[in-house]
Amino acid sequence: AQSVTQLDSQVPVFEEAPVELRCNYSSSVSVYLFWYVQYPNQGLQLLLKYLSGSTLVESINGFEAEFNKSQTSFHLRKPSVHISDTAEYFCAVTTGSGYSTLTFGKGTMLLVSP
């Protein structure tokens, strides 16, 4: 079985500042890793994913995450946040076998203020 730990339940940051949302996972087999974003009163949207290949993956809106196998981490970063990035961010993991049931962390609320 796999598990995901998001170390921070809430991260307050000022607009245009950099941010890092932490995610660690545990699994006895190879994993695929995802970040989902949930805006208020909306469903989950896929932000980015790591399947294989380059360990650094990027989203279209400036977020990036790096898969670190030795540290079992998949931290999410953005060099300069906007007010509109305020949302809940969920890290998730699934294994490469069978159907892809996601295991989620508890989420990190990113609060961007002016």
Place this chain on the structure above:
Amino acid sequence: GAGVSQSPRYKVAKRGQDVALRCDPISGHVSLFWYQQALGQGPEFLTYFQNEAQLDKSGLPSDRFFAERPEGSVSTLKIQRTQQEDSAVYLCASSLPSSGGGGNTIYFGEGSWLTVV
């Protein structure tokens, strides 16, 4: 449709009442999932369908929870005799199958917000 559609978006049920939550997956998606998201928590897996077959129901919390997908498209999650602890957002998701297992993207609906009073 363009995305996963769920109804109702909001439901208030009296304790002991039965509720039914509907999910319309993306057209052509074979896999369908239900997740439960309690307040302040991440989504937790409830059940999985491949076409009309319910291949995994290990996450259903009790026998009061029942899901079906009779024609391999629309799915319904039914909760009988609702309790206050059932209050949560119920998320439906769908995906295409992939020979690579976990590599396929899962698309989520906006959820059905259930409040049991």
